Amino acid sequence: xxxxxxxxxxxxxxxxxxxxxxVLPQIIPSTALGMGGKLPPSDRIVMGAxxxxxxxxxxxxxxxxxxxxxxxxxxxxxxxxRAKGAKDMVxxxxxxxxxxxxxxxREFLEKEKLDAVCIALPDHWHGLIYTAAANKKLDVYGEKxxxxxxxxxxxxxxxVKRNNIVWQTGSWQRSQQNFRxxxxxxxxGRIGKVSLVEVGLPNGIKxxxxxxxxxxxxxxxxxxxxxxxxxxxxxxxxxxxxRWILDYxxxxxxxxxxxxxxxxxxxxxxxxxxxxxxxxxxxxxxxGIYNVPVDYNFLxxxxxxVELRVANSTQLPNRKDGPSWLGGATWYGDKGWINVDRGKxxxxxxxxxxxxxxxxxxxxxxxxxHIGNFLECIKSRGETVAPVEIAHRSISIGLLGEIAxxxxxxxxxxxxxxxxxxxxxxxxxxxxxxxxxxxxxxx
Amino acid sequence: xxxxxxxxxxxVITLFNGCTSGTHYKALIVTGQSSHNWRxxxxxxxxxxxxxxxxxxxxxxxxxxxxxMSTFAPNFSNYNVVVLDYNGESWSEKTKTAFVEYVKNxxxxxxxxxxxxxxxxxxxxxxxxxxxxxxxxxxxxGPYVYYNKNKLVIDTTAGSCGSVLKRQEFQVITRNPxxxxxxxxxxxxxxxxxxxxxxxxxxxxNMEILATAFAAGTAGxxxxxxxxxxxxxxxxxxxxxxxxxHADEGGGPAMECVGFIVTLQRGTEWAASGKVTQKIxxxxxxxxxxxxxxxxxxxxxxxxxxxxxxxDITKSTKYFVDLQSxxxxxxxxxxxxxxxxxxxxKILENKEATDDGKKLLLGELSWMGSxxxxxxIKQQTKNPNLKAAAExxxxxxxxxx
Numbered sequence: 001x002x003x004x005x006x007x008x009x010x011x012x013x014x015x016x017x018x019x020x021x022x023v024l025p026q027i028i029p030s031t032a033l034g035m036g037g038k039l040p041p042s043d044r045i046v047m048g049a050x051x052x053x054x055x056x057x058x059x060x061x062x063x064x065x066x067x068x069x070x071x072x073x074x075x076x077x078x079x080x081x082r083a084k085g086a087k088d089m090v091x092x093x094x095x096x097x098x099x100x101x102x103x104x105x106r107e108f109l110e111k112e113k114l115d116a117v118c119i120a121l122p123d124h125w126h127g128l129i130y131t132a133a134a135n136k137k138l139d140v141y142g143e144k145x146x147x148x149x150x151x152x153x154x155x156x157x158x159x160v161k162r163n164n165i166v167w168q169t170g171s172w173q174r175s176q177q178n179f180r181x182x183x184x185x186x187x188x189g190r191i192g193k194v195s196l197v198e199v200g201l202p203n204g205i206k207x208x209x210x211x212x213x214x215x216x217x218x219x220x221x222x223x224x225x226x227x228x229x230x231x232x233x234x235x236x237x238x239x240x241x242x243r244w245i246l247d248y249x250x251x252x253x254x255x256x257x258x259x260x261x262x263x264x265x266x267x268x269x270x271x272x273x274x275x276x277x278x279x280x281x282x283x284x285x286x287x288g289i290y291n292v293p294v295d296y297n298f299l300x301x302x303x304x305x306v307e308l309r310v311a312n313s314t315q316l317p318n319r320k321d322g323p324s325w326l327g328g329a330t331w332y333g334d335k336g337w338i339n340v341d342r343g344k345x346x347x348x349x350x351x352x353x354x355x356x357x358x359x360x361x362x363x364x365x366x367x368x369x370h371i372g373n374f375l376e377c378i379k380s381r382g383e384t385v386a387p388v389e390i391a392h393r394s395i396s397i398g399l400l401g402e403i404a405x406x407x408x409x410x411x412x413x414x415x416x417x418x419x420x421x422x423x424x425x426x427x428x429x430x431x432x433x434x435x436x437x438x439x440x441x442x443x
Numbered sequence: 444x445x446x447x448x449x450x451x452x453x454x455v456i457t458l459f460n461g462c463t464s465g466t467h468y469k470a471l472i473v474t475g476q477s478s479h480n481w482r483x484x485x486x487x488x489x490x491x492x493x494x495x496x497x498x499x500x501x502x503x504x505x506x507x508x509x510x511x512m513s514t515f516a517p518n519f520s521n522y523n524v525v526v527l528d529y530n531g532e533s534w535s536e537k538t539k540t541a542f543v544e545y546v547k548n549x550x551x552x553x554x555x556x557x558x559x560x561x562x563x564x565x566x567x568x569x570x571x572x573x574x575x576x577x578x579x580x581x582x583x584x585g586p587y588v589y590y591n592k593n594k595l596v597i598d599t600t601a602g603s604c605g606s607v608l609k610r611q612e613f614q615v616i617t618r619n620p621x622x623x624x625x626x627x628x629x630x631x632x633x634x635x636x637x638x639x640x641x642x643x644x645x646x647x648x649n650m651e652i653l654a655t656a657f658a659a660g661t662a663g664x665x666x667x668x669x670x671x672x673x674x675x676x677x678x679x680x681x682x683x684x685x686x687x688x689h690a691d692e693g694g695g696p697a698m699e700c701v702g703f704i705v706t707l708q709r710g711t712e713w714a715a716s717g718k719v720t721q722k723i724x725x726x727x728x729x730x731x732x733x734x735x736x737x738x739x740x741x742x743x744x745x746x747x748x749x750x751x752x753x754x755d756i757t758k759s760t761k762y763f764v765d766l767q768s769x770x771x772x773x774x775x776x777x778x779x780x781x782x783x784x785x786x787x788x789k790i791l792e793n794k795e796a797t798d799d800g801k802k803l804l805l806g807e808l809s810w811m812g813s814x815x816x817x818x819x820i821k822q823q824t825k826n827p828n829l830k831a832a833a834e835x836x837x838x839x840x841x842x843x844x
Contacts, residue, residue, distance in 0.1 A: 038585070088466050098456050167562055203631075203730055204731065205730060205731075206730070206731045207731060207732055210756050210757060230832065230835055231831050232832050238779065257766075281771075283629065283729035283730070283731060284729075284731065284767070284768075285731040285732055285760075285764070286731065286732040286734060286759065286760065286761040286764050286765050287732055287759055287760060287761065288760065289756075291760075294729050294730050294731030294732075295629055295630075295730050295731070296633070312730075314616075314630050314631045314730070315629070315630045316630075317620065317630075319591050405771075406771075406810065407771065407810070407811075408770070408771025408772055408774070408775060409775055425777065425780065425810065425811060426810075426838050428809070428840070428842075429810050431839070431842070432839075433834075433835055433838030433842075435831065435834075435835070436834075
């Protein structure tokens with residue numbers, strides 16, 4: 001039996017060999033190995049999951065469709081019931097009772113010998129757990145947005161690069177044909193020179209008031225759920241609705257930044273950079289403990305002069321001759337516009353959409369299956385369609401918008417040094433201090 | 444020489460207008476007969492207009508029903524804007540003619556709520572209001588005008604005119620964000636519980652629909668986006684038409700709504716002058732929640748601070764959100780931030796102030812504070828309720844330590 005490190009070395013070697021021969025690494029079809037198309041256990045990717053809520057189990061379900069290629073051995077969640085539910089999913093898929101459960105990710109990472117982990121947690125936990133998994137040299141499928149702060153995001157990028165792991169962000173729109181097609185048309189000039197991109201996101205949620213303090217349910221480790229965030233009593237708000245509280249999330253804006261802002265930058269070819277100026281306004285609930293913006297609207301300028309507006313889509317202006325649907329990303333060029341959203345693509349002239357990208361033009365990374373792409377890259381050691389640096393740059397725009405709206409000030413940003421220029425007050429918002437004993441991840 | 448005097452005079456006037464709260468426009472509120480509670484609404488309209496300091500408003504009661512109407516002959520031309528809170532008996536021909544002349548020559552008009560049901564038979568009036576309702580109006584009065592999603596619909600289908608949805612809070616959508624009245628308003632905002640007027644008809648000429656609201660099926664509506672705010676021109680005159688603001692005794696949420704108050708103030712200024720100089724206040728509602736002003740008055744910073752001083756977590760966070768909004772809009776420099784910082788420190792040092800209020804303020808200080816705040820924040824670390832928030836603020840303000 002090949003042990004884990006040997007197998008990983010083998011995979012890395014074969015990838016570099018393949019790269020050396022200037023051909024794409026070939027994955028041996030599993031059927032060639034006999035065994036009813038199933039890889040021998042030693043060649044299957046050994047996986048675990050941290051965070052097994054709605055998004056976490058959704059991702060696991062995607063992975064478990066591919067039990068021939070991988071094997072889940074352990075799951076971890078601060079909610080015992082959720083960990084148990086995820087274990088049942090895994091056991092059913094593998095037809096055994098072997099999946100182990102954990103409540104503390106540190107113990108999980110210490111004890112389990114994994115190749116890869118899929119992680120889906122509230123944003124305030126991303127900085128610590130993504131870096132911890134990377135430092136364990138696990139390949140990671142991690143949920144967007146990459147981080148709660150730009151400082152956490154940079155620390156995650158640096159941990160991923162330092163440890164040379166394969167990283168896939170859950171920005172799965174990059175593996176959808178319509179989004180790739182739209183971005184490819186834009187980057188190849190099919191709507192001419194682009195001057196403006198508008199990103200239309202969902203409206204923020206209205207306040208719910210302040211629910212009373214409740215007993216923490218027996219299955220939930222509330223202290224661990226809070227982790228590095230400020231200590232507060234339990235008011236029945238944890239799963240899912242954490243995203244309406246600034247201590248854990250920036251609301252719809254940051255939740256969706258990893259999707260439509262990510263796509264907008266893809267089409268601009270700015271995925272490794274960012275704007276230089278950000279200014280905007282948000283409005284906030286007047287009642288209760290939800291405090292993320294309800295309406296948000298900010299304008300970013302790139303050094304090229306291109307503008308990017310991000311807003312909840314009801315705040316975007318309807319244009320004569322513009323798209324009828326303002327959700328998703330809309331690029332405006334001097335020869336027309338293209339709008340793309342989930343299940344939709346439209347253009348000022350439908351003929352634009354029929355254009356074929358020529359051989360010598362820019363072809364964006366092609367992936368038609370987001371989880372499949374991650375698994376292929378684990379084997380090839382190649383870069384995924386949604387790598388960590390790109391994820392960091394996508395959420396940085398959402399977070400800079402949040403800073404502009406919080407301060408009411410125009411933010412000057414240096415995308416190379418990743419510093420706010422000449423504004424020490426706004427610069428404080430690049431980081432959120434962690435609650436002891438947790439320490440902010442360092443770069 | 445003469446021109447120079449005029450120039451100097453103009454400068455003096457401009458300075459005067461810019462620096463003082465002088466009254467610029469005279470408004471006449473015409474009331475006294477209405478299917479609605481005009482005794483409640485008219486004094487509130489006066490208060491709302493005068494609080495801008497742009498207007499002085501007179502309330503003129505028309506004769507009561509069945510009394511002699513021929514004596515009702517206001518001198519409209521003494522005013523910059525006439526606000527109609529009236530849907531009673533017809534005026535004398537002479538008065539009608541005077542009103543038409545007044546508007547044609549550039550007079551402003553505000554049609555408030557049920558005033559759009561007045562004078563169904565008066566052609567010029569119907570042209571001025573754009574759309575009206577009730578009083579036997581039907582397809583002969585003009586088409587229904589509304590939005591279907593983002594498309595303006597002119598619907599000539601025969602049918603009755605004017606209906607009211609059951610009282611509810613609803614969202615108002617800005618349709619023309621470039622008009623002086625609506626420029627700078629959020630595209631969507633929540634309105635205090637009000638009657639939602641639906642199925643209005645009229646000539647709709649020279650009319651811009653500034654904002655609509657959705658007549659939801661669940662509230663008995665026809666699922667159209669119905670006009671709520673309109674701007675019409677007639678001759679040289681400008682008419683602002685608001686369907687909002689149903690008056691309960693003492694006003695109630697429809698009139699206390701900052702959205703109603705502010706659009707009325709802005710619409711009246713536009714009708715009087717063709718421009719709007721007022722700023723959008725920080726407490727304008729958004730898609731998240733309605734925003735009401737008790738007593739129709741804008742809250743002051745002192746009000747906010749007093750409420751935060753006594754805040755506990757079961758109460759409204761509105762005053763804190765207001766303070767945050769003031770900081771964002773008014774304090775763009777470190778010096779300006781310090782003005783607010785000093786006020787916040789005072790509350791932190793106030794032994795009577797609640798822990799819940801202080802906790803909110805510590806969060807705000809964590810980004811906008813300075814060295815000035817450090818001693819006051821350190822003091823809070825001794826309070827077990829505030830320790831975490833204080834340490835968070837200290838860590839952010841002094842990252843190196």
